Amino acid sequence: MPQEPPNDGMSRRELFKLIGLTAGSAAMYQAMTSLGYAAESGYKGPIKLEGDPKGASVLILGAGLAGLTAALELRQAGYKVKVLEFNSRAGGRNWSLRGGDTYTELGGATQKCEFDEGLYLNPGPWRIPYHHNGLLDYCKRLGVKLEPFQQLNHNAFLHSSKAFGGKPQRIRAFKTDFQGHTSELLAKVVKKGQLDDVVTKEDREVLLQALRSWGALDKDYTYKAGDLTAEFRGYDKDPGGGLGAEPVPGQIIGLSDIVQSRLWRSLTSFALYEFQTTMFQPVGGMGRIGEAFAKQVGDLITYNARVTKIDQNDKGVTVTYEDAKRPGAMQTASADWCVCTIPLTILSQIDIKVGAAMQAAIGAVPYASSVKVGLQFKRRFWEEDELIFGGISYTDLPIRQISYPSTDYNTTGKGVLLGCYTWDGANSYEFTAMSPEERIKRVVEYGTQIHPQYAREFENGISVAWHRSPFTLGCAGDWTDEGRKQHYDNLCQIDGRIVLAGEHASYIPAWQEGAILSSLDAIGRLHKRVLQG
């Protein structure tokens, strides 16, 4: 998910980065906590909706993870449940594109996924932090098998078109050198006594030991190429066996080159709480979660239902919808209560009877722009040629990152890379404005700068630009702090007989955990209201 804009404008993440760089990770964590980012997800185990709803009915709009969670739990609690879904499948943004699937984006372009069996692209969410315990619990309950998702692979690349002559740098080497140089600098000033006003005499010696250990410094507190640093950053020639097996340590990168390359910006993508190990992915694609939910509650879902109006009075809710396959064929569905998970980009255009405060909130949340492109290659050259097993390479090119599959390691045969993943910024819109074929063509061209093998090994690709997604018109709620202050509570409150849920009604937007926690909170409050009569 989110990446930071590469320059301009201080996003929340830019701010964290700055705090992290100038004050260290403890200060960063403290800042994040006080801004509400790093708290635990708040999941308290399976929801208990105790008490008899006495046959009350609930109409759920949207069969993404928020809607599916509500459907599962409310039926369990004794409600009569019905779900209306725009797509012809369940899951919403929880979705995997596999060989044989077709996808038609707004504007009418249809792509057929030509991946080989077992290969897929997750156009939406693709990784699960270990602390998203609500989502993890549903995976457990629904029997969705997980495997580790590699966020950090020390042998993947950091790449800048403007540094090191465009030559990609191994994360292990860059990170070790960055750490080594900064440790050496800090050790220097500590030894000179220049920090004596903030470092006590007792701490001084221990701090120097720590810097030596952390930075791979020699006995003189110097960071320099040699056997010691090679043990961290890797070798030009790895140690081997038999004759001529002696290792050759590599040269280190100079401090100025490190700083000026700005490659250090990408290191935060591994340090942030939401990206820390262990991360997970479902075996076979993220879409397995929506599919598993649909096995449980699929019988409740009406597909191809395009909601056009949401009305309510003191007796119940009536929703008008159109059969998306037969435009003009209008139908209505009624229930005592409504859980609406429709993305705000769409809900803001629907005639919905709610108070002015909720109405304003619905119209106040822009959606992030994001583009993903999956590329199938004839062979897993990143493993065979470059020893990159999973993980992500980051670049300043418009493709922003290349992610290597976290599954089927060390096998022969084909593989699919995530060849582009933009998040906001100019390139996201620019890629969206292109035809799907053009996106793929450009992504392959850019990727070739990092992996020249692209040119020979590329077979086919598929792209999803979220602002052209017919069922979301954008990627995810992109709240500003001011917007949240003004509208968030109004968005989440129950309005008459309607309550909203989804990642947009959470403090972890764009994450599936946000959708689930929002849904559980909404139905918990709704249930209380129902029992009150």
Next chain:
Amino acid sequence: MRFGVFLMSLSVLATTSIALAEPPAATLSPGFKFTEQTGETLYANVCQACHMSKGEGAVGAGRYPALANNESLKAGGYPIYAVLHGQKGMSPFGRMLSDDQVVAVVNYVRTHFGNNYTDAVTAQDVKDAR
């Protein structure tokens, strides 16, 4: 292929009559902000993402309104506001575009796709609406 000339540099485009006959190349800006300057290129690389190549808009679960023959564009202040601040399904672009870029794209949309509003907006109008 629509963007068949994208490898050609701008200087080549400017001096080659054949290239000039081609549609403008798709741009990928080097930073967070858009670098396209003309109304035409801004439209083709930004607005077109949602409002489509002929300003026809699109319909899914929700819709992107057509900009073609759109009477809401009559008052120049409205598209300026929408571009800067966004509304409903539309993203705000104020942080990603200069005043001059907003002027260029608003005037372009108001004089193309069947629209003929010739009272051009100015950089001052944009500045005032920020």
